[in-house]
Amino acid sequence: MNASHQKFIDIPLLTAILMVCGLSLIVLYSAGGEDMKLLAKHSVRVGFAFVLMLIVSRISPSFLYRWSPYLYGVGLVLLLIVLAVGIIGKGAQRWIDLGLFRFQPAELMKLAVPMMVAWVLARWTLPPRPLALITSIILVLLPTALVILQPDLGTAILIASTGLLVIFLSGVGWKLIVGVLAILSAIAPALWVLVLHDYQRRRVLTLFDPWADPLGAGYHTIQSIIAIGSGGIDGKGWLAGSQSQLEFIPERSTDFIFAVFAEEFGLLGVFVLLALYLFLVFKSLMIAFYAHDTYSRLLAGSLSVTFFLYVFVNIGMVSGILPVVGVPLPLMSYGGTSIVTLMVAFGILMSIDRHKNFLARR
Amino acid sequence: MIPVRDYLKESKIIHNRIVFLFGFVSLMALILIVRLIHLQISQHQHFSTLAQNNRIDIISLPPVRGLIYDRNGEVLAQNFRVYNLEILPDKVENMDETLNELRQLIDLSDDNIRQFKTLLKRRPSFERQTLRANLKEDEAARLAVNQHRYPGVELRARLQRNYPKGELISHVVGYVGRISSEDLAQIDNKRYRGLEYIGKSGIESYYESSLLGKSGVQRAETNAHGRVVRSLEQTEPVAGQTMYLGLDIKLQRKSIEALEGFEGAVVAIEPKTGDILAFVSVPGFDPNPFVNGISRKNYDLLRSSPRTPLLNRALYGRYAPGSTIKGFISLVGIKNDIGHDTKIFCPGWFTLPGHKHRYRDWKKNGHGQVNGHSAVVQSCDVYYYRLAKRLGIDRLHEGMSHFGFGQKSGVDLPGEPSGLMPSRDWKQRARSQPWYPGETVITGIGQGYMLVTPLQLASATAMLANRGQKVEPRFLTAVENAQSQVRTEIAPTLVETNAGVSQRSYAQIIESMEDVIHGQRGTARGISEGIKYQMAGKTGTAQVKSIAQNEKYDEENVEKKFKDHSLFVGFAPLDDPKIAIAVVVEHGGSGGRTAAPIARKLLDYYLLDRLGMYQEESPDDNS
Structure with a gap:
């Protein structure tokens, strides 16, 4: 309650974020073929996202709490619009053109879903009763289904994960969790056939044997694994990765930027980056742990682990233990939308950290 | 009723879950670390090699x-x-x-x-x-x-x-x-x-x-x-x-022109070296479209053409030699003590003892009294029926093989066939039948089973021109290293043969073959008009369709596909032969009428125009 307890900003968290962004610029310079224009564009985006983060960190969680349902509602409507436009225009559409920039409703949902579910669960007692549970599951599945229809399986899985993480944090019984997991694995073969597209199935199969089609489906994975492996312990040096510089790694500025990093900076560089990521995740989890109200705890916990899931899914796919899905490496990959979402998420975490005493006894 | 919230319990629930997630995140991070250590340390060597191979292209x-x-x-x-x-x-x-x-x-x-x-x-x-x-x-x-305007082009x-x-x-x-x-x-x-x-x-x-x-x-x-x-x-x-x-492209062109309108082959050889001067199969085809793959349509056109332009007649064409081989049969005879002066009476036909079948002479009423010499000059069939019968197929086969009949000539072209010089053995193997005496008789005039290629005919004629020295016919005479420009001449391949034929016998046969052209009764006397050099030659007319005993072959009215093949072999000049030639004109009729004039034209062209012989400064040669 005391304003003196409110810190201006969490300096270690901010530092770690800036360090990752700094690394991102260094690697991007190399991956983009020393293109200063690309670097400038990226910097502008990061700067914009950074300012957004600072603004969001000033917003009180109570404000976020109150606006959660509206944000969610708007997101859902936008998803429907995108889908409708896609159907009418006979082509997959993921974004709305706002003239100045393109806006992906799915990105908004990455934040709106955990906020909404946390809002619902925080209104009732924990662990959630069946009604609260069913309501929140529907709230998760609705946008997930809409994003799958786009079709964007990678994003859909991450949206579902953020929502489910909130439900998990709320203390759902282990028996229920194990039961659901058992049912899921039982119906997995059906999902394999019914939900996945051909290209998605191929990607998963490629994972098991990328060398089966080295110039086709396996090409991305093979080349990025070669890049990582040939980097060794100390790497080939900045701007000296043959896989990166000779353009063997596809999408090397965006989804596969980790391969460039691992090739040029080696295992040591990888450890530094992973340490930064883990610091960010653990620091965020600490914020969740020390938050003073249910809504903030649920939201912060979900956002921190989702951040880690991004890291895990991206590095997993680039190093060949997960199928290739279009998930960028947080704070590292070139590309506007994801960095804005991430920075806003950190802004929310900072706000929660800053307003520990908000709604303390609600 | 408003439920009473136990905030302590609720925060404990969430705290427990957060602690669990700490563990979960750590475990997942560990998986990544293990994977990356595996790639970057354990398999580093392997992937380094792959990266190297990726980058270094051979x-x-x-x-x-x-x-x-x-x-x-x-x-x-x-x-x-x-x-x-x-x-x-x-x-x-x-x-x-x-x-x-x-x-x-x-x-x-x-x-x-x-x-x-x-x-x-x-x-x-x-x-x-x-x-x-x-x-x-x-x-x-x-x-x-304009290339710079289009990246990727x-x-x-x-x-x-x-x-x-x-x-x-x-x-x-x-x-x-x-x-x-x-x-x-x-x-x-x-x-x-x-x-x-x-x-x-x-x-x-x-x-x-x-x-x-x-x-x-x-x-x-x-x-x-x-x-x-x-x-x-x-x-x-x-x-x-x-x-x-060794090919002379000008003689080659002349030969193709000479065969214009016919299907046939010309092979000309320089006897001393075996160099093939002309090697012609008409019609030919343009090889250029084949380089990048000829279109299906054009290929089918070539393949289905009744004139079979794709068939290399000079190399693969297998023809009954007809009378062109009579000189060689005589040589086999002389070698086996049946002299060139042997006299016989030719009534126009021949029968084997105890058989009724009449082997007819091309001249219905016969040549009368003939000896070896006049038999060659007039191409008397009956003389050769008798000679073949006296020699028997075994001696014929053995003797003719020495001249390269039924043998590969050794020319430097792929897939040369060996032709066919029949024997008892061959017939048993190929037909599972014994040899019949009648088959020996017709072999004497180059009919029946015997098949020769134009190249074999020319090669045997070159051997005759060399008075028995066999030289392998060849195309390649020299090679040059493209870098050093060093040219290496290739020596002719002289073949040791044990034909067992004396120089005198060659002289006798060559004299007879000279009279085929230059003699009064020679079958090719028609081509001697205005000739500036002495040449030797032999005509041949090969039956395409067998003619029944009571049937008469009517050259004028026979369908073209049943018309006889016209053949001629020869060489010139006599004393120092520069060129031996074999001409085969499919369905060209009699050898003297079609093939011989073509040979004369080509010999003239080669000796006079190409070699420049018998010009004004040496008019004496024109005897």
Whole structure:
């Protein structure tokens, strides 16, 4: 309650974020073929996202709490619009053109879903009763289904994960969790056939044997694994990765930027980056742990682990233990939308950290 | 009722879950770390090698194929620079626009575009695809100037085989074609790295390994698109050997002209060296379309043509030799003590004792009293029926084999057939039948089973001209190292034969064959008019259709496909033979009427025009 307890900003968290962004610029310079224009564009985006983060960190969680349902509602409507436009225009559409920039409703949902579910669960007692549970599951599945229809399986899985993480944090019984997991694995073969597209199935199969089609489906994975492996312990040096510089790694500025990093900076560089990521995740989890109200705890916990899931899914796919899905490496990959979402998420975490005493006894 | 919230319990629930997630995140992070350690430490060596191989490309530099010249230095096979237009799809920003603009610069058919677009769909976009092959010089020039405007559009130069003499040499030089899957099964793939063509027939195929040369190797750093970034080291390719043939392209052309309107073959050999001066099979075909793959339609046209232009008659054509071999049969006779002065009476037919079948002479009422000499000059069949019968098939087979009948001549062309000089053995093997005496009789006049190729006839005639010295017929007379320009002449291959025929016998037969042309009753006396040199020769008329006992062959009214083949063998000049020739004209009628005049024309051309003999300064030679 005391304003003196409110810190201006969490300096270690901010530092770690800036360090990752700094690394991102260094690697991007190399991956983009020393293109200063690309670097400038990226910097502008990061700067914009950074300012957004600072603004969001000033917003009180109570404000976020109150606006959660509206944000969610708007997101859902936008998803429907995108889908409708896609159907009418006979082509997959993921974004709305706002003239100045393109806006992906799915990105908004990455934040709106955990906020909404946390809002619902925080209104009732924990662990959630069946009604609260069913309501929140529907709230998760609705946008997930809409994003799958786009079709964007990678994003859909991450949206579902953020929502489910909130439900998990709320203390759902282990028996229920194990039961659901058992049912899921039982119906997995059906999902394999019914939900996945051909290209998605191929990607998963490629994972098991990328060398089966080295110039086709396996090409991305093979080349990025070669890049990582040939980097060794100390790497080939900045701007000296043959896989990166000779353009063997596809999408090397965006989804596969980790391969460039691992090739040029080696295992040591990888450890530094992973340490930064883990610091960010653990620091965020600490914020969740020390938050003073249910809504903030649920939201912060979900956002921190989702951040880690991004890291895990991206590095997993680039190093060949997960199928290739279009998930960028947080704070590292070139590309506007994801960095804005991430920075806003950190802004929310900072706000929660800053307003520990908000709604303390609600 | 408003439930009473136990905030402590609730926060404990969430705290427990957060602690669990700490563990979960740590575990997942550990999985990543293990994976990365595995890749970057345990398998580092393996992936380093892969990265190295990725980056270092071994590019083969194709050698220049050896050139082929005739005896006068005229080019028979050469290499042209042609340009292909290739596109690297990854570098093209707007494919449709680029294609449209390229269409303004060069000739691009809808077919080209369609084929290219299918390739685009099927092949990865970092691979180059050919949009159009064989650009004309002006098209290539126009593209080269504008190329910078179209990223991803590339001109690639390569060498293509070309045969400037076209049809004239199709059956000698042959052609190269794209390496097929059948070829791939047989060749040493390493030697053909970077090469597109392989000799498919003729000299191109026979001397493939010498013409080919040796590929060079360039080790270069390349990027993922295969573009060379930096050349590391290079071994230059070694060009194939230049080949000089003994062929005289002018005589070759003259021979083809002489056979105009017929199907047939001419083979002319320089007796002393075995050099093949002319090797003609009419009709021929243009080998150039075969280089890049002839179209199905044009190939079918060639294949289904009743004149069979694809058949190399000079090499593969197997003909009954008819009377052309009578001189050789006589030599076999003399060797077996049946002298050239043996006299017989020719009533116009011959019967085997105890048989009624009459073996007829070409001259219905017979030649009357003949001996060996007049039998050759007048081509008396009955004399040879009797001679063959006296010799028997075994001695005939043995004696004729020495002149190369039924034997491969050893010429430097692929797939030479051996023809057929029948024997008891052969008949038992091939037909599972015993040999009948009647078959010996007709062998005496070059009918029946006996089959010779025009090359064999010419080769045997050259041996006769050499008075028994056999020289292997050959095309290649010299090779030249394309780098050092060192020319190596190839010595003729003299073949030791034990024909057991004396020089006197050769003299006798050559004298008789001289009278075939120059004598009063010679079957080819018609061609001696105005001749400036002495020559020897023998006509032959080979039956295509067997004629029944009571039937009469009517040359004027017989259908063309049943008309006799017209043959002639000969050489000139007598004392120092420069050329031996065999002419086969399919369905040309009698040898004296069709084949002999063609031979005369060619001998005249070669001796007078090409060699410049018997001109004003030596009028005495014209005796």
